[in-house]
Amino acid sequence: MSGYDNRDGVIWMDGALVPWRDARVHLLTHALHYASSVFEGERAYNGKIFKSLEHSERLRRSASMIDFEIPWTVQQIEDAKARILDASGLKDAYVRAVAWRGSGEDMGVASARNPVRLAVAAWEWGAYYGEAKMKGAKLDISRWKRPDPATAPSQAKAAGLYMICTMSKHAAEAKGCSDAMMFDYRGYVAEATGANIFFVRDGEVHTPLADCFLNGITRQTVIGLLKEKGIAVHERHIEPGELEAFEQCWLTGTAAEVTPVGQIGAYSFEVGALTRDIAQTYEKLVRA
Template sequence: MDYSDRDGHIWLDGQLVEWKAATFHVLTHGLHYASSVFEGIRVYDGIAFALEQHQRRLLASAAALRIDIPFTVDELCAATAKLVSELGVANGYVRPVSWRGSGSIEVPGFDAGSHTAIAIWDWPSVFGNEARVAGIRLGTSRWRRPDPATAPTHAKAASNYAIGTLARHEVAERGFDDALLLDWQGRLAEATGANLFLVHNGSLHTPIADCFLAGITRATVMELAEKHKIPVVERRIWPEEINDADEVFLTGTAYEVQPVRAIDDKVFSPGPVTRVLQDAYQAIVRRVEG
């Protein structure tokens, strides 16, 4: 399946265009210099979860890269909701993306201009339904999350994802489902598209998000943990502490609450704390009272 070869429409700069016609020129600043930011949003039963938060983060990421987007959060939310209903997507994924255009092909992007698009497609679970229960295997990558003085680590910027792609290719060769990334100082950071939680003696421990994306799902799960009287500790965590964890899971819009069954050669059983939070997260995204 090629993502360029689908039916339907894509919202591009305020207009609906045919899916296959949503293209740009090869001399585009965003392509050459990774001057691009994006979002990932899930649609549950026809409604995009945390839509406003995601669109606000898109604008914040663009501002971090000094890309001007001539749309407001409300306009982006309205465009998304309209597209979800027009395409009839019940459970799917929304990809808003903004990038510098072809007005300049020099490193300074002053005259490059910008474009914004929103694409939506049906998309079930990332690792499959079996993995939701059994968990996935993480391999520690040699690639690390950089010092925030070196890269726009708080933005959901395309440039940060080059590390994720390299890490995924590296650990896939060793048979792992996803990569665990350390930070620039060798402490635990996150996976390639999700944040990390360790469960120890009934409490959640998660790395301080100061050099990687502080996920919207991470914040939601921390709130859910509080509601369930599960203590949450944000702190610096060294890789050796993996050996003391009773359970490990990842959180992200795409991953949702994803149990981890191994990190390198250390094995875990997805346990009760992960299950409680998995169920609570599904209830909140699907707006089930409880």
């Protein structure tokens, strides 16, 4: 497969459809040096982006959290996504919207005079964890922790917050794992590098309280589905020592969808009935 810089098709950039290979930015783009960038990962099913509006709203909200304003309204972002899907001819696709501070008069930490850019791309992307989607992912335990909200805007889907996620996932893959689970700055269970995490014990679901990491749109959707089924969901701080007592585990995210977990470090989990049921229910919902 060609690299992501060398594909056919078009990318929406600042209001125009640009040939894929020509969608470029300058070397002195502020975001490249200082991570002044936010993004969304979305999936289209049968030509419709699942919870598209919520993603567009979050994109603008994330930008505000890292101190810039996207010069496109939510509706204009929606229109851009619809346009790129139509131009690409894709029905089932991954959609990436990204906004960033570009190159301009400023090239230090401050960048208030630089223009804010926006782009949307779409491509075909299968199961994020490959065969783990059915068999259960194997997770490493990261040495990096999700930061204190007083040190980083944890509810922004901001590029800079993913640096430790990249390092954690690389370390996990080097050990033959699909991903890594991260603790938070207090030592509680937090999430995987790009997905939220759920556990099952005695027919009830436990998931870390999203008070220092992104409260994912898929996470919120799955919590709603579980409650509709009458299943108790406990959003709370989870101690590492509790992992041994959990019976099932799964990850949620736009890319991950609902992916069962078979192992985290030395702890094993069954790909049980509740895990399979919620994965199937989610799949039906997004394709409804």
